[in-house]
Amino acid sequence: MKEQLIGLIDQALAALAERGELPEAHGSEIKIERTRDKRHGDLASNIALSLAKKAGKKPRELAQLICAALPESPLIQHIDVAGPGFINFFLSEDSSQAVVRDILEQAERFGRSNVGNGRKVQVEFVSANPTGPLHVGHGRGAALGDSLCRLLAATGWDVSSEFYYNDAGAQIDKLALSVQARCRGVAPGDSAWPEDGYQGDYIRDLSASYLRGDTVDAEDRHIVGSGNPDDLESIRAFAVAYLRREQDLDLKAFAVNFDVYFLESSLYEDGAVEQTVQRLQGNGHCYEKEAALWLRTTDFGDDKDRVMRKRDGGYTYFLPDVAYHLNKWQRGFERVINVQGADHHSTVTRVRAGLQALEKGIPAAWPDYVLHPMVTVIRDGKEVKLSKRAGSYVTLRDLIDEVGRDATRYFLVARALGSQLTFDINLALSQTNDNPVYYIQYAHARTCSVMRKLVQQGWDWQPERAVQHLSTLQGEEEKTLLRRLVRYPEVVANAAHHREPHSVANYLRELAGDFHAWYNADNMKILLEDQALRDARVALSQATGQVIASGLDLLGVSAPEEM
RNA sequence: GCGCCUGUAGCUCAGCUGGAUAGAGCAGUAGCCUUCUAAGCUAUUGGUCGGGGGUUCAAAUCCUCCCAGGCGCGCCA
Structure with a gap:
């Protein structure tokens, strides 16, 4: 247009x-x-x-x-x-009325486009350490990342979603020691409790399960607990599998799927980490100082140089990160979007600097990052504190259980990316106009109800016949609704381009508002005796229902047929 | 101290990347169900867009300096 x-x-x-x-x-x-x-x-x-x-x-x-x-x-x-x-x-009126025909013909394809032209894009998100259940911050990343994948797919990209599974390193050691301590009956606060150990109740449950010799079936691994509190390796493997399974369940409850789970440990096993170090050293960007190996990231825009290999010989998290991103590049992803909490924003320049130092022709601004500030949760006007170490904790699953998947996903994705998000449990639970999720879903349910009623009254309705009467859509509310529907493809394209799923959420609320206003307008009835009018109005209702369902799908929210 | 993000109605937030009189929802006020779902609709009150300066035909939007809040500045991830 x-x-x-x-x-x-x-x-x-x-x-x-x-x-x-x-x-x-x-x-x-x-x-x-x-x-x-x-x-x-x-x-x-x-x-x-x-x-x-x-x-x-x-x-x-x-x-x-x-x-x-x-x-x-x-x-x-x-x-x-x-x-x-x-x-x-x-x-001209024809041009906006024609959108109804387009929607009915194209159905769920309406609004999709092909700017991506089949190019490969990878979206990495959540990537939580297997050291505890997912919390609400991970939920925001999950909702954003998954919606972004759907938007990119809708605009013609070949999307691959990925979860980087951080199953190596110091945090995992800490986890294993915490579980071992629990196995031995040591509780947080005791003198024998490991420094900075994980204190949450889930550690106690985990160790009990290990001692019982339970079997853990996670997505990619099956482990039987040996029950031996002295076998730290066994504890480590069991704990990682156990928490992996918990996270699988959390994500499943949230309807978020990943195409690829990438294990950090694989980068050590196949030598990628070692090769990365050698490459960086070979390129002359490294130096030794105070018994550690440093990368001169300041040559590539960082504000200070970074340690790659620690004095104790272990690597910092930074090096496997570089090796991991090199792996992504080698897999042919010209475009990579990393969705992360804003508390990790210091890694952006660091990882990019590391990639530049590899001298592999990787663009300086690769990969892309989408950073979102963390989430605070309030109930009854009071903040619920999140602290994994301390164990007082609102898990993602708690939230889904309490307010439902649809409301949780909607609220986590409906705010602009840069904003600090306050998740109000009472608001998400409310079933009134304050709650946009229900408002939008209700509009969809109404369009379905119209169709059910039509059938009950013994009428039939055929899209081919109905679109011949679209010129009868002359009411002010009808014109407003038509104008809104016309915009949908642009909304999807813009949301994908700017990586801003929240604009879809806003659009849907406005669309639902236009629909409700039409539905309640004076002297407005859809199911009239007059076939021409009835045909056209049902067509408009059906088209609106279709766009709401498509839009909600982009957000990972369901479109119920009745409420 | 340095870097990134945020500041818009009493509250929660939009504002299509520089456009016309800054918009929704909630809260407040006044109305609408013998009629397709009232989880809905209609009307109405409410603004120095944090503040100052600049750029131009035009600034909530771009630049700059302040003010306030969040996050980061590990041989943690």
Whole structure:
């Protein structure tokens, strides 16, 4: 739609240039925008304002000239020059009514596009350590990452979702020691309790399970606890599997799936970590200092150099991170998006610097990061503290159990990325207008209810017949709803491009509002005796239901048929 | 101290990347169910867009300096 209008304006400008009314190479990009106010038409261009100076004419005068030079088009009903010199386009009714036909024909494909053109993109998210259950912060990452995957897939990308499983390193040692201590009856606070040990109740449950000799069936591993408190290796393997299984269950309850689980330990096993060190040293970006091996990341924009190999010979987390991202690059992902909590933002420059030092031709801004601040949870107006170590804790699963998956996902994804998110449990539980999840789902359920009632009354409805009567959709509320539906493909495309799922959530709330307003409008009834009117209104209702269902699916929220 | 993020109605937040009179929901006020789901609708009150300066036809949006809050600045991840 926009492209077609831009084409028309381009033709007009060329015609004016030919007549000498405009300089030949105006060099201004033609922009078309959705108007905010209905009185300004459907679309508007500021081209006359931005060209006025170069043309040596007053903006309104220039706008008039452009309008006069615009070719005729069936899309356009009429054109206005308004305000300081905007050109407002009022689209013909046919063009907005036609969206109903498009939606009914394309069904769930409506709104999808192919800008990605089958290119590969990887989205890494959650990537929680197997040292405890997932908390609400992970939930935000999961909701964002999964929605982002769906948006990218809807715009033609070949998406692979990945969970980086941090099953090696010091945190895991700490976990194993904490479990061992519990096995031996040592409790947090005792003198024998390991420093910085994990204190949560789940550690106690875990050790009891280990001592019983339980079998753990996780996604990728099956382990039997030996029950021997002295066997730290056995404890470690059991604990990792046990917590892995817990996280699998959390993610399943959240309806989040990953295509690939990548184990950090595999980077050690196949020598990738060692090769990465050698490559970095070979490239001359390393030096030894105080018995540690450093990478000169300051050569690549970092504010200080980083240790790769510690004095004790172990690697810092940073090095496997670089090896991991090299692996992603070698797998052919030209585009990688890492979704992380903002508390990890210092890794961004570090990982990129490490990749640059490899001298593999990786772009300096690769990979992309989506960083989200952490989540605070409030209940009854009071904050619920999150602390894994201390064990007072709102897990993701607690939240799903209490408020449901749909509400949890919606609230975690509906806020702008950069904002600190306050999850209000009471709000998520409320079943009124305050709660946008129910508001949107209710609109969808109503469209389904209309269809059920239609069948009950013995009428039939066929999309092919119905679309012939779309011109009867003349009410103000109907026009508003149509205008909203027309926008859906742009909303999806923009949300994917800017990596902002929340704009889909906002759009759906507005769409649901337009639908409810129409449904409740004076003298408005969908299921009328008059077949032409009934056909058209059912078509509009069905189209709205389809777009709501598609949009909710992008957020991972269900669209119930009745409530 | 340095870096990143945030500041918009009493509250929770949008604001389509520079456009026209800054918008929703909640809360407040006044109305709407013998009619397709009232988990809904209609009307209405409410603003120095944190503050100052700058850029231009045009700034909540871009630049700059302050103020306030969050996060980070480990041989932790």
